[in-house]
Amino acid sequence: MKTKITSPACAEKLKVLSDPTRLGVLESLMSGPKNVGELMGELDVEQSLLSHHLATLRDAGLVESFRDGKTMIYQLPESVADSTAGKAINLGCCKISFD
Amino acid sequence: MKTKITSPACAEKLKVLSDPTRLGVLESLMSGPKNVGELMGELDVEQSLLSHHLATLRDAGLVESFRDGKTMIYQLPESVADSTAGKAINLGCCKISFD
């Protein structure tokens, strides 16, 4: 009986983080909710491309969004925003903390 | 002056982790050094494929290897094996901890 040590699910979540734009979004959102325009400015990335990446993050459950007037606000779900001692992201399977 | 929040270098390191086989190798090595045959058995992956993934991990500095008789032993470098309170992997830019 061969035991798979690691859940492929965890690798999949990590893959979502393994892109500079998506990682940038998450890092930015660690300091609070932002709308898409603000993220675009901060990360210096095109509208459509950012939107695709936001969709990937949303599909993975790493961000959530709601409308505010004519803009869309993105934020980290409570379960993901693990702020015990410094900035960290909780993926469920593992936790990533930044210095 | 547009500030890139996240270092692309960190995303790149995370990409190395974002594969089930490579993540499995790291998790396995967290409990101690292993030779390639042992890893093959544990992870149920073909020799050549595992070798490729080990090379990727080595190139990223996430594992190191040395010969022991006729086998090759792989282990986590000291800088990576961050064992403060549970199992964790230190990427430099961030730290990944498993429950």
Place this chain on the structure above:
DNA sequence: TATTCATATGAATGGAATTTAATATGGACC
């Protein structure tokens, strides 16, 4: 309701990463 603003979606492309198969290397042992 027509227009504009902010964001999302879909299809097409190019390039990179994964996988496989075949072969090479290099130490151990006879």
Place this chain on the structure above:
DNA sequence: GGTCCATATTAAATTCCATTCATATGAATA
């Protein structure tokens, strides 16, 4: 030296992803 064993390397095939471009949606406001 020759053979076996464990692992690495190369090249080719394939699959996956990021990016771009063009267009759609949908709320706000005139």
